[in-house]
Amino acid sequence: MSTKPVKPFPGAPNQNVKINLQEQDTMKCDSCGNYLFITSFVIKKISAIVSPTGQAGLVPVQVYSCGNCGEVPKQLLESSGLGEKETDN
DSSP states (O other), X not given: OOOSOOOOOTTOOOSOOOOOGGGSOOOOOTTTOOOOEEXXXXXXXXXXXXXXXXXXXXXXXXXXXXXXXXXXXXXXHHHTTOOOOOOOO
């Protein structure tokens, strides 16, 4: 492995981009309007049939939930592939 510094590719985007967060949209809870979110996990059950190890397992998927009402914004569920399915339980 070389210890020489790597030159950036010509035309590569500038890595020192400054973003003014005051100009960006702030996400709020759709249910209660709260602006504070906490880290939560959705646990997905993996069948032994589709598991790479051949054994059933549990996979935690990190999401953010409202710090006030606990609701996970639908936008975050859908973008992580965790959109809720309609079931007849």
